[in-house]
Amino acid sequence: MKGHKAVKILCLLLAVIIAATSCGTGTSDTSVLQYAPKEEDRLVVYTSHKEEVYWPIIKEFEERTGIWVEVVSGGTNELLTRLVEEKDVPQADVMFGGGVDSLAAYGDCFAPYFCRDWVLLDYTMRSIDGLWTPFSALPVVLIYNTKLVSPGQLTCWEDLFSPAWQGRIAFCDPSVSGSSFTGLVTLLQAVGGAPDEVLQAFAVSLDGRQLETSGEVLDSVAEGTDLVGITLEETALKRAAAGAEIALVYPSDGTSCVPDGGALVKGAPHEKNAQRFLDFIASTDVQQRMESEFSRRPIRQTQTQTADLLPLTDIPSVNYDISWASENHNKVLMSWAFYFGGGEEA
Amino acid sequence: MKFIHSFRTRLFTGFLVASLVPVLVCSSMLLQIFRLRLDSQVDEESQEYLSQVTESLDGLYTGFRQTMLALRASPYVAPALAREQTKSSRVYSELYSATEGSRSGAQFDLYDSQGTWLYSTRSVPPGTRLPTQWGVLYAARQTDDLVFSQVDGGEGNTAVLLRGAAQIPLTSGQEAGYLVITMTRADFHQLLDGKYGSRNDLLLLNRYWRPVYSSKTSLAASVAPQLRQQLLDGEPLRLEGEEYAYRAAVQEEMGLYAVLQHPQAMNQSTRGLLTTVTASSVLVCVVMSVLMCLRLSRQMFLPIQRLHSAISEVVQNNLDVYIPPYQDDELGQLAQRFNGMVAALKHNQEQLVENQRELNEAQIRMLQAQLNPHFLCNTLDTMKWISKINQVPQVAVMSTDLADILRFCISPDEFVPLRREVEILQRYMEIQSIRLSGRCRFEVALPPDLEACMVPKMILQPIVENAVLHGLEDTENGVVRVDVRSDETAGTLKISVTDNGRGLPPEMVGPYVRRETDGRGHLGLYNVDTILKKYYGDTCGLSLGCRPDGPGTVVTAILPLQKEESHAESTDCGR
Numbered sequence: 001m002k003g004h005k006a007v008k009i010l011c012l013l014l015a016v017i018i019a020a021t022s023c024g025t026g027t028s029d030t031s032v033l034q035y036a037p038k039e040e041d042r043l044v045v046y047t048s049h050k051e052e053v054y055w056p057i058i059k060e061f062e063e064r065t066g067i068w069v070e071v072v073s074g075g076t077n078e079l080l081t082r083l084v085e086e087k088d089v090p091q092a093d094v095m096f097g098g099g100v101d102s103l104a105a106y107g108d109c110f111a112p113y114f115c116r117d118w119v120l121l122d123y124t125m126r127s128i129d130g131l132w133t134p135f136s137a138l139p140v141v142l143i144y145n146t147k148l149v150s151p152g153q154l155t156c157w158e159d160l161f162s163p164a165w166q167g168r169i170a171f172c173d174p175s176v177s178g179s180s181f182t183g184l185v186t187l188l189q190a191v192g193g194a195p196d197e198v199l200q201a202f203a204v205s206l207d208g209r210q211l212e213t214s215g216e217v218l219d220s221v222a223e224g225t226d227l228v229g230i231t232l233e234e235t236a237l238k239r240a241a242a243g244a245e246i247a248l249v250y251p252s253d254g255t256s257c258v259p260d261g262g263a264l265v266k267g268a269p270h271e272k273n274a275q276r277f278l279d280f281i282a283s284t285d286v287q288q289r290m291e292s293e294f295s296r297r298p299i300r301q302t303q304t305q306t307a308d309l310l311p312l313t314d315i316p317s318v319n320y321d322i323s324w325a326s327e328n329h330n331k332v333l334m335s336w337a338f339y340f341g342g343g344e345e346a
Numbered sequence: 347m348k349f350i351h352s353f354r355t356r357l358f359t360g361f362l363v364a365s366l367v368p369v370l371v372c373s374s375m376l377l378q379i380f381r382l383r384l385d386s387q388v389d390e391e392s393q394e395y396l397s398q399v400t401e402s403l404d405g406l407y408t409g410f411r412q413t414m415l416a417l418r419a420s421p422y423v424a425p426a427l428a429r430e431q432t433k434s435s436r437v438y439s440e441l442y443s444a445t446e447g448s449r450s451g452a453q454f455d456l457y458d459s460q461g462t463w464l465y466s467t468r469s470v471p472p473g474t475r476l477p478t479q480w481g482v483l484y485a486a487r488q489t490d491d492l493v494f495s496q497v498d499g500g501e502g503n504t505a506v507l508l509r510g511a512a513q514i515p516l517t518s519g520q521e522a523g524y525l526v527i528t529m530t531r532a533d534f535h536q537l538l539d540g541k542y543g544s545r546n547d548l549l550l551l552n553r554y555w556r557p558v559y560s561s562k563t564s565l566a567a568s569v570a571p572q573l574r575q576q577l578l579d580g581e582p583l584r585l586e587g588e589e590y591a592y593r594a595a596v597q598e599e600m601g602l603y604a605v606l607q608h609p610q611a612m613n614q615s616t617r618g619l620l621t622t623v624t625a626s627s628v629l630v631c632v633v634m635s636v637l638m639c640l641r642l643s644r645q646m647f648l649p650i651q652r653l654h655s656a657i658s659e660v661v662q663n664n665l666d667v668y669i670p671p672y673q674d675d676e677l678g679q680l681a682q683r684f685n686g687m688v689a690a691l692k693h694n695q696e697q698l699v700e701n702q703r704e705l706n707e708a709q710i711r712m713l714q715a716q717l718n719p720h721f722l723c724n725t726l727d728t729m730k731w732i733s734k735i736n737q738v739p740q741v742a743v744m745s746t747d748l749a750d751i752l753r754f755c756i757s758p759d760e761f762v763p764l765r766r767e768v769e770i771l772q773r774y775m776e777i778q779s780i781r782l783s784g785r786c787r788f789e790v791a792l793p794p795d796l797e798a799c800m801v802p803k804m805i806l807q808p809i810v811e812n813a814v815l816h817g818l819e820d821t822e823n824g825v826v827r828v829d830v831r832s833d834e835t836a837g838t839l840k841i842s843v844t845d846n847g848r849g850l851p852p853e854m855v856g857p858y859v860r861r862e863t864d865g866r867g868h869l870g871l872y873n874v875d876t877i878l879k880k881y882y883g884d885t886c887g888l889s890l891g892c893r894p895d896g897p898g899t900v901v902t903a904i905l906p907l908q909k910e911e912s913h914a915e916s917t918d919c920g921r
Contacts, residue, residue, distance in 0.1 A: 009363075032577065032582070032583050032592065032593065032594045033577070033580060033582070035555075035577060035594060035596065035603065036577045036578065036580060037578070042578070055498075059496070059556065060480060060481065062553075062554045062556075063485055063495060063553075063554075064484075064485070066553075068554050068555075068578065069554070070575075070578055284479075285479045285480060285484070288479060289477070289479070289480050
């Protein structure tokens with residue numbers, strides 16, 4: 001018994017000494033923490049924009065306001081789901097990016113805020129209830145590979161149902177990509193008729209193929225894997241400008257021009273800063289900068305359009321009902337998942 | 347065997363504790379001291395490097411500021427930017443004199459109020475513009491001072507990393523244009539190289555901890571965001587799994603944070619080395635402990651085992667064991683004591699055997715002694731018959747008496763009734779009267795109630811013999827009288843033998859005392875006295891005195907009064 005006790009004591013001693021030696025080695029200098037910003041000088045932004053888009057804005061915002069911005073980037077739906085999960089203890093202040101229909105679909109997570117220049121925004125692209133603040137107007141366009149498809153073969157949404165494209169249409173999973181969802185709803189509205197039939201016909205045209213990210217739509221068409229694709233004007237223009245073998249088609253049966261935007265998270269820890277950020281993204285400086293540098297259509301009434309962009313008024317439009325799209329967000333996705341998964345055979 | 351086990355374990359534990367604890371304490375303390383020393387040294391070093399870096403930045407800023415002030419003060423620059431006069435050589439000479447000293451460290455440009463480039467200290471493609479609603483020119487318009495903005499210039503040495511701007515107003519206060527200071531990676535390299543230590547790396551971050559410049563390109567991309575996140579989370583700066591420590595200092599005016607990445611003083615290999623050293627010393631300790639424990643326990647246990655087996659031999663009654671002496675410590679002494687003890691035990695046992703043997707021999711001799719008198723008695727009987735046949739009555743009487751006395755003597759009883767003792771006395775006196783031809787008379791006064799008193803056998807005969815031989819020597823009509831009295835209150839029996847002989851010398855009166863001069867003659871009295879004293883204690887014995895009514899001696903035997911039936915206990919009590 002005595003021996004055991006001694007062994008126990010020895011073990012204990014060893015443990016203590018080893019712990020003492022090992023834990024002391026990882027100390028770090030904490031004096032650097034004096035440089036950390038105060039809580040009221042911080043802002044947490046969830047963004048689904050690409051870095052090249054959000055980074056100049058964030059940087060300029062920091063330098064103009066003195067607010068330290070923490071950026072969390074990810075897919076639109078991923079971030080929106082995260083916001084729902086964090087609803088009780090919000091970590092984010094602003095959701096920046098994603099179609100406003102997607103934002104509206106998650107309206108529970110957001111608090112209404114009318115940005116400073118709200119009255120100066122394009123009246124078709126501003127939220128009536130102030131739930132979101134628009135950032136760029138993003139018409140949905142069709143694209144085709146200029147080598148494999150001759151001009152005129154693809155002119156409107158109806159053309160997508162042609163057997164010629166069956167299985168060669170680049171379309172991203174609408175449950176992943178907000179722009180893809182907008183594209184799908186635009187298709188429904190442009191083609192008209194019963195939504196279920198259109199979804200079913202479109203599923204047949206896709207022949208069971210969907211892409212994982214919206215970026216792949218352009219890759220796939222540019223490389224010739226797919227002949228045609230559905231994407232946003234902004235990304236297509238940028239890609240075409242970079243020399244890809246793609247051409248844009250503004251569908252003759254009309255397209256939607258749903259803006260992407262930002263929204264103030266309900267219960268945001270840094271609400272004032274979040275509001276400043278929303279003011280900033282709709283401001284003249286940012287809108288001009290976005291138009292000149294990124295071919296993003298501004299959402300301000302007074303904005304002068306640059307020559308590169310086809311004037312919005314010249315694009316045939318469908319009457320895209322944002323509130324319908326957001327209310328039926330889950331319903332459309334479920335129907336789509338049903339038909340896409342070959343539901344008609346079941 | 348359990349004993350050795352536990353003993354060894356305890357010994358081992360003891361050694362282990364005694365050796366391990368100091369080793370561990372020492373090595374942990376050494377480790378800590380070593381680490382603290384290294385840390386403080388590295389700390390000082392990095393502090394030094396950082397202050398060098400911030401000093402360089404301070405110097406740079408001072409140069410920039412002087413340039414700005416000089417250009418603002420110049421009477422030619424502002425009008426030129428407002429395109430009021432176009433003598434560019436004058437503007438250039440102003441620009442060059444204003445940038446004297448800092449020109450090699452950065453590029454200085456002059457832009458007009460629309461953000462169009464006009465003059466430069468280095469070559470700039472014509473038509474270069476900077477947005478006035480965005481970035482550094484916008485910021486410069488908001489303040490009167492120099493402002494700096496980080497630029498994502500990309501890779502390469504000529505990449506622009508930092509741009510500073512200040513507006514240059516006309517004398518009227520209207521803005522004329524901007525001074526733009528551009529620093530490329532090469533400029534930073536030239537400025538900072540060698541100031542942060544060869545083993546360290548340097549990160550320059552802007553006011554919001556976005557990377558501006560790094561001595562290693564990878565740092566800006568990988569480390570800077572992590573450091574920024576840690577700063578925002580309020581955690582100490584460090585990189586998961588990397589052996590680096592970070593220290594930061596700020597250059598306020600330029601809004602630049604210099605973050606020094608230096609290898610941790612106590613890196614993996616040093617720690618590994620120290621751990622190895624500690625582990626090997628621990629191992630040595632353990633091995634030493636095991637060896638010492640085995641050796642000591644063997645040293646301890648071997649003698650104990652010898653002792654143990656020797657003791658079991660002794661238990662088996664083998665007293666011939668001997669443990670050879672082999673060491674002179676406590677255990678050796680113990681073994682020697684044991685040897686002595688066994689020897690003493692053996693001696694005692696031998697003595698005991700010897701005593702027993704002697705006792706047996708005595709008993710045999712006694713039996714033999716009893717054999718011979720029977721033969722004598724029988725012979726005496728035969729003699730009696732022969733003398734009767736041959737008409738010699740004295741011989742017959744004597745032989746009969748002698749045979750009775752002899753039989754009485756050799757009887758196994760130690761105590762006899764007083765009556766028997768007196769009978770034997772009468773036999774003896776019969777023989778004596780024949781021998782002395784009737785010159786002597788024998789009288790006995792024995793009260794009948796005392797006849798049954800028990801007395802030791804043959805105690806009266808020697809007294810009477812003494813009286814006949816010494817008292818009645820040369821005396822005619824000698825009388826020997828035996829008186830028996832009892833003192834009931836004292837519980838004593840007094841038997842006195844009185845003669846009417848020549849009496850005692852006066853010095854002998856009183857209790858009998860053995861004298862050297864007694865010689866052979868008084869052996870009988872001595873024997874009786876001794877027997878009485880041995881049986882009954884010192885209160886009993888013989889007492890000598892003179893006859894009160896004439897010449898003669900009285901010898902009195904004093905002994906306890908004992909009746910026949912209670913003989914056994916009373917002998918015990920009398921002692």
